[in-house]
Amino acid sequence: DTEVTQTPKHLVMGMTNKKSLKCEQHMGHRAMYWYKQKAKKPPELMFVYSYEKLSINESVPSRFSPECPNSSLLNLHLHALQPEDSALYLCASSQDREGNQPQHFGDGTRLSIL
């Protein structure tokens, strides 16, 4: 079992739906991340939060909207997604944004857009 919990594990949604992915960690980490991963490819960084503030947005389309309500929670709000957005979405956390501490990942949410 990972120490980063993501829900739901699977999500199927239409292109007009609004849904949210959730991520929670209780390790006291102050940096949290969202990655998108297509099959047999490496993860691609989407967003980085440091001390609950957005510090990196890797030119992600506005149909993806991150939110960090507190230091333990990270959400990714989805709206009007496209079929090419179907992927595994991974959340990760680390002690802080700098330094050599590894990122710890959740199990991911497998998202399918119809």
Place this chain on the structure above:
Amino acid sequence: AQKITQTQPGMFVQEKEAVTLDCTYDTSDPSYGLFWYKQPSSGEMIFLIYQGSYDQQNATEGRYSLNFQKARKSANLVISASQLGDSAMYFCAIKDLNQAGTALIFGKGTTLSVSS
């Protein structure tokens, strides 16, 4: 810019044998960290081992060891006594330790298949 190259798309090994997964990197930063992650088919990314650019000794964690050759810019992962549960995708990643906000840069990964 930093870059990770993993040249082996797939590797095959028998149980109990050792296997080396290759990773070369490119960076102009003097202070960096190298990470290896394992990703089974279930999806979670599992941190395996870390090597810092200034570390004098090669990192080891149980059956995992990192063959760090700084002059060659390589950081190969060695798995000793392979087990069926080692079958997974393995990613090498690099991170600049000097600059705030820099992210992990992943290689394309190597798929390891362990047979009995």
